[in-house]
Amino acid sequence: MSNLLIVKTGSTMPELYAQCQDFEHWIARSMDWPLAEIQVVDVSLGETLPPYETIDGIVITGSHALVTEHQDWSEVTAAWLAIAAQQQIPTIGICYGHQLLAYALGGTVDFNPVGREVGSITVSLQSAAQDDPLFGNLPANILVNLSHRQAVLALPTDVTHLASSAMAEHQAFRYGEQVWGLQFHPEFDEQITRAYITYAKAGLSQEGQDPDAIYANVQPTPIGLEIMQRFAALLR
Numbered sequence: 001m002s003n004l005l006i007v008k009t010g011s012t013m014p015e016l017y018a019q020c021q022d023f024e025h026w027i028a029r030s031m032d033w034p035l036a037e038i039q040v041v042d043v044s045l046g047e048t049l050p051p052y053e054t055i056d057g058i059v060i061t062g063s064h065a066l067v068t069e070h071q072d073w074s075e076v077t078a079a080w081l082a083i084a085a086q087q088q089i090p091t092i093g094i095c096y097g098h099q100l101l102a103y104a105l106g107g108t109v110d111f112n113p114v115g116r117e118v119g120s121i122t123v124s125l126q127s128a129a130q131d132d133p134l135f136g137n138l139p140a141n142i143l144v145n146l147s148h149r150q151a152v153l154a155l156p157t158d159v160t161h162l163a164s165s166a167m168a169e170h171q172a173f174r175y176g177e178q179v180w181g182l183q184f185h186p187e188f189d190e191q192i193t194r195a196y197i198t199y200a201k202a203g204l205s206q207e208g209q210d211p212d213a214i215y216a217n218v219q220p221t222p223i224g225l226e227i228m229q230r231f232a233a234l235l236r
Contacts, residue, residue, distance in 0.1 A: 002056035002235040004033060007049070007077060008042040009096050010063035016195045023061040023187075027094075030187035030228040031059075043077045052083065057090045057235040060097025062185060066150055067099045067109045078104040090178040092134075092231055095148055098172075098181035105156035105175060112151040115207040117167040118200050119193060119214040120145055120221060123184060129162045134180060134230050135172070142223045144171075145188035147196035149203075152183065178234065186224030193218050 006024045011017065020026070028035040039055070041047045044065065060081070065071060082104040084091060093101035099109045122141050129135035142163075152170040155161060162180075163172035171183045188196075197204070197215045204211040 062095035108154035144184035
């Protein structure tokens with residue numbers, strides 16, 4: 001078994017934690033990987049990231065923080081991730097992790113100009129995804145769950161664009177051969193997704209979106225689990 005690191009960039013809402021636990025638990029379950037065998041470092045609490053030579057794979061969680069806040073822990077993590085990416089340590093950045101990875105590699109992150117994107121969303125794969133280890137042989141359009149206010153507005157140079165949605169052009173990218181950023185949440189199930197729609201209800205309404213319709217449209221997204229389990233298989 002490889003040495004897997006989860007870079008934890010925050011925690012979920014207390015009420016959701018009580019029902020479903022936290023980010024690292026969702027990721028471990030989605031990868032079918034025992035949490036006891038994963039190193040979890042909560043950088044948002046100032047915990048220190050390990051030496052690169054001690055880890056074989058990285059997952060960066062989502063967060064309620066914003067990349068554009070440039071908090072000290074986030075900037076330190078971005079610098080660490082840039083080196084990890086250059087070393088091609090297999091990595092998936094999810095939502096905030098995707099944005100932080102893009103920022104670390106020279107991309108642009110800011111508030112999504114078309115508003116927050118929450119719920120079960122169709123993502124369209126680019127032609128480059130056909131030969132990708134995580135996205136290869138998947139349907140051209142996949143259903144995923146997500147929740148985000150900020151987005152990668154400009155990709156870093158020297159990355160491969162893999163997926164887009166109607167509200168966010170840069171839903172997924174790959175740097176090199178085995179470092180990925182995913183704007184969507186492959187680890188979200190329906191209960192978690194509905195909780196985030198409820199959490200975002202006021203903001204969605206202010207933007208002219210219909211949170212009740214978004215809530216009613218939540219669906220299972222088994223392809224998200226397939227992507228996470230493909231990443232786990234690469235590590236194993």
